[in-house]
Amino acid sequence: MALTKGYKALIEEAGAQINTYSVAEAQAKLADPNVQFVDIRDIRELEREGIIPGAFHAPRGMIEFWIDPDSPYFKPLFGENKEFIFFCAAGWRSALTTKTVQDMGLTPVADIEGGFAAWKAAGGPVAEKVKKT
Numbered sequence: 001m002a003l004t005k006g007y008k009a010l011i012e013e014a015g016a017q018i019n020t021y022s023v024a025e026a027q028a029k030l031a032d033p034n035v036q037f038v039d040i041r042d043i044r045e046l047e048r049e050g051i052i053p054g055a056f057h058a059p060r061g062m063i064e065f066w067i068d069p070d071s072p073y074f075k076p077l078f079g080e081n082k083e084f085i086f087f088c089a090a091g092w093r094s095a096l097t098t099k100t101v102q103d104m105g106l107t108p109v110a111d112i113e114g115g116f117a118a119w120k121a122a123g124g125p126v127a128e129k130v131k132k133t
Contacts, residue, residue: 011092014099019110023122026085026112030054030125036082040097041089041116046129049116052087053127060093067106083108091115 021029029035030052037055039046040063051057056077058066065073078084084106086094094111102109112119120126 007092011095014095018095018098018102019108020091020095020098020113021085021110022113023118023124026087026110026119027122027124029083029085032083034082036077036080036084038084038086039088039116040086040093043129045089045116049089049120050126051129052116052119053125055087060088060097063097063101064104067101067104078106083110085110085112087112087119088115090117 026037030037037052039051039055039057040060041049041057042059043057046057058075062073065071066075067078068074069079084101086098086101086109088094088097091111091114094115098109098111114121
């Protein structure tokens with residue numbers, strides 16, 4: 001099977017159409033009550049690597065359903081008048097996610113350049129994700 005467009009092209013296209021914050025720009029928004037950070041990583045990544053304090057966990061596989069008010073899985077948080085900043089481990093999944101939710105009509109939205117890895121490397125605050133038993 002020959003793909004007509006690979007993941008790199010999809011990420012590049014998304015990046016050209018979305019707002020991407022540097023880690024420093026994102027860190028400056030962390031305490032803003034009108035901004036909600038959204039972590040789309042897998043739960044195992046959160047437990048292994050930690051979390052950005054105050055971030056809402058929305059697994060990538062559920063994001064369209066959690067954002068759509070017509071979905072039985074809708075999360076009221078996404079109906080609030082906030083800026084949503086999405087992030088994943090490296091910024092790839094969050095670029096695609098940010099483009100998708102923007103296409104759905106959720107605004108304002110952005111992602112973090114380099115994702116959680118860049119956040120951690122820059123010394124951004126990180127909290128431990130407590131495992132649910």
